[in-house]
Amino acid sequence: MHRFRNVAIIGVGLIGGSIGLGLRERKLAGRVVGIGRNADSLAKARRMGCVHETTTSVAEGVAKADLVVVCTPVEQIPAFIAQAAEHAPAGAVFTDAGSTKATVVAQTEALLHARLDGLLPFIGSHPIAGSEKTGAEAARGDLFEKRTVVITPTASTDDHATATIEHFWRSLKGRVTRLSPARHDEILARTSHLPHLIASALAAATPADMLPLTAGGWSDTTRIAAGDAEMWRQILLANSVQTLKGLDDFERVLARLRQAVEAGDGQRLAEILAEGKARRDALGS
Amino acid sequence: MHRFRNVAIIGVGLIGGSIGLGLRERKLAGRVVGIGRNADSLAKARRMGCVHETTTSVAEGVAKADLVVVCTPVEQIPAFIAQAAEHAPAGAVFTDAGSTKATVVAQTEALLHARLDGLLPFIGSHPIAGSEKTGAEAARGDLFEKRTVVITPTASTDDHATATIEHFWRSLKGRVTRLSPARHDEILARTSHLPHLIASALAAATPADMLPLTAGGWSDTTRIAAGDAEMWRQILLANSVQTLKGLDDFERVLARLRQAVEAGDGQRLAEILAEGKARRDALGS
Numbered sequence: 001m002h003r004f005r006n007v008a009i010i011g012v013g014l015i016g017g018s019i020g021l022g023l024r025e026r027k028l029a030g031r032v033v034g035i036g037r038n039a040d041s042l043a044k045a046r047r048m049g050c051v052h053e054t055t056t057s058v059a060e061g062v063a064k065a066d067l068v069v070v071c072t073p074v075e076q077i078p079a080f081i082a083q084a085a086e087h088a089p090a091g092a093v094f095t096d097a098g099s100t101k102a103t104v105v106a107q108t109e110a111l112l113h114a115r116l117d118g119l120l121p122f123i124g125s126h127p128i129a130g131s132e133k134t135g136a137e138a139a140r141g142d143l144f145e146k147r148t149v150v151i152t153p154t155a156s157t158d159d160h161a162t163a164t165i166e167h168f169w170r171s172l173k174g175r176v177t178r179l180s181p182a183r184h185d186e187i188l189a190r191t192s193h194l195p196h197l198i199a200s201a202l203a204a205a206t207p208a209d210m211l212p213l214t215a216g217g218w219s220d221t222t223r224i225a226a227g228d229a230e231m232w233r234q235i236l237l238a239n240s241v242q243t244l245k246g247l248d249d250f251e252r253v254l255a256r257l258r259q260a261v262e263a264g265d266g267q268r269l270a271e272i273l274a275e276g277k278a279r280r281d282a283l284g285s
Numbered sequence: 286m287h288r289f290r291n292v293a294i295i296g297v298g299l300i301g302g303s304i305g306l307g308l309r310e311r312k313l314a315g316r317v318v319g320i321g322r323n324a325d326s327l328a329k330a331r332r333m334g335c336v337h338e339t340t341t342s343v344a345e346g347v348a349k350a351d352l353v354v355v356c357t358p359v360e361q362i363p364a365f366i367a368q369a370a371e372h373a374p375a376g377a378v379f380t381d382a383g384s385t386k387a388t389v390v391a392q393t394e395a396l397l398h399a400r401l402d403g404l405l406p407f408i409g410s411h412p413i414a415g416s417e418k419t420g421a422e423a424a425r426g427d428l429f430e431k432r433t434v435v436i437t438p439t440a441s442t443d444d445h446a447t448a449t450i451e452h453f454w455r456s457l458k459g460r461v462t463r464l465s466p467a468r469h470d471e472i473l474a475r476t477s478h479l480p481h482l483i484a485s486a487l488a489a490a491t492p493a494d495m496l497p498l499t500a501g502g503w504s505d506t507t508r509i510a511a512g513d514a515e516m517w518r519q520i521l522l523a524n525s526v527q528t529l530k531g532l533d534d535f536e537r538v539l540a541r542l543r544q545a546v547e548a549g550d551g552q553r554l555a556e557i558l559a560e561g562k563a564r565r566d567a568l569g570s
Contacts, residue, residue: 200561229558276485
């Protein structure tokens with residue numbers, strides 16, 4: 001028997017498509033329905049085998065769902081969850097895959113509380129498995145294997161939803177961690193959103209005529225700047241306070257580096273470079 | 286017949302070791318001698334097959350050389366070239382593989398002019414093929430294949446040295462480009478030295494307890510921060526003026542991003558992110 005009877009995925013890009021593919025490859029779902037606005041993207045997801053069927057109608061797509069996963073850019077998540085909750089059968093559980101959680105979860109809970117009594121069948125998720133690649137053509141059924149997936153239960157979250165979603169990500173071989181939405185955003189600001197800002201600034205600041213003389217260093221350091229600009233606009237604005245705090249800390253270290261270089265202070269410069277190396281080495285490759 | 290009778294490599298780490306391996310695999314040199322101060326590093330280079338023999342004596346190592354390549358950290362290059370020039374046979378040609386060129390070439394030429402009349406048998410080189418890896422154990426005979434190698438002839442450079450060294454890198458399958466030392470440093474400040482500074486600052490600014498929640502973005506953006514701190518201290522100080530100019534430009538773009546995030550100005554933010562994406566996309570993967 002399948003773990004899920006019918007899973008509706010709203011937004012079948014890299015993440016949504018990989019969820020569909022993972023569910024199908026592992027035979028975890030009886031039926032996977034892809035929901036989206038763009039007919040081309042939906043056709044791509046079907047061709048890739050990410051979903052059994054597709055529709056542009058949320059109401060139709062979730063009509064039989066016991067699980068709904070919203071994988072759109074963050075600003076659209078709350079309204080899609082609310083819309084799905086209106087049309088899905090009783091007992092359905094809802095989650096998302098957004099890269100920011102505090103605003104998304106607060107807005108979603110506010111919308112659901114207006115319609116539902118008691119604890120909510122929604123819990124925020126963030127599978128930390130993004131890429132500068134986008135679209136269902138980049139989807140992989142093993143995208144979440146050994147990747148950290150943060151779930152963010154709150155005082156409003158129904159325990160059944162928490163257990164179901166934890167189970168869902170584990171069945172895709174993710175490593176599930178629970179954090180509050182606020183703590184999630186505090187951490188991700190520094191491990192993901194700030195690096196994106198910095199990579200974008202470095203790429204934009206490099207004169208185009210110098211690109212032929214870049215090597216592995218520039219290309220690694222700027223790789224994520226190739227990510228979708230609109231998606232990242234939304235992430236950076238949804239987590240602006242924490243990202244700016246991370247930027248303050250980064251700029252403090254950069255100012256120390258600048259002072260050391262300006263002063264020709266080799267000892268101080270070597271010390272800061274060694275700090276950076278120690279932190280990077282701690283991660284491994 | 287071999288292209289070079291006897292090649293002496295001073296400093297047999299990643300770059301020096303790869304030169305030796307490339308020369309041997311392609312049978313371009315009758316004999317390759319590795320010269321260094323550290324017995325362990327020399328033994329590693331021998332074990333890796335990078336060199337036929339090793340010595341800690343520059344005088345002995347270059348005694349029969351028709352080509353001497355200095356692959357040490359930048360601060361040591363001028364003195365090693367001068368020392369090698371004192372002991373090598375007449376007709377020998379000298380180059381280096383340092384990541385900065387203006388100071389290295391000026392200091393080397395000053396030392397050589399004090400000993401030699403006329404044009405100099407030395408030309409600066411920079412194979413743009415570094416890595417965060419170090420040591421002969423990371424050496425590869427194909428490291429320079431299709432990689433850009435900048436050579437920096439000046440008014441003092443003998444044409445025979447330029448032709449020999451251009452030929453040398455081409456025989457290792459590098460793509461040779463000529464630039465002035467100053468222009469080389471202006472470009473590399475932005476394509477290599479500044480990215481290192483930024484990657485180091487980002488790594489050092491990330492709290493250690495958040496590392497488990499990093500993903501591909503952080504790990505790409507900070508990869509080069511794992512590079513050897515002492516080597517990079519020397520590079521950043523040797524090219525401090527241009528690196529600081531690049532830092533000014535980077536900080537201007539970063540300030541525009543900060544303002545857009547602070548103001549919640551999505552349109553402006555998306556524009557700057559799109560600039561960064563366009564520049565990164567222009568490079569390809």
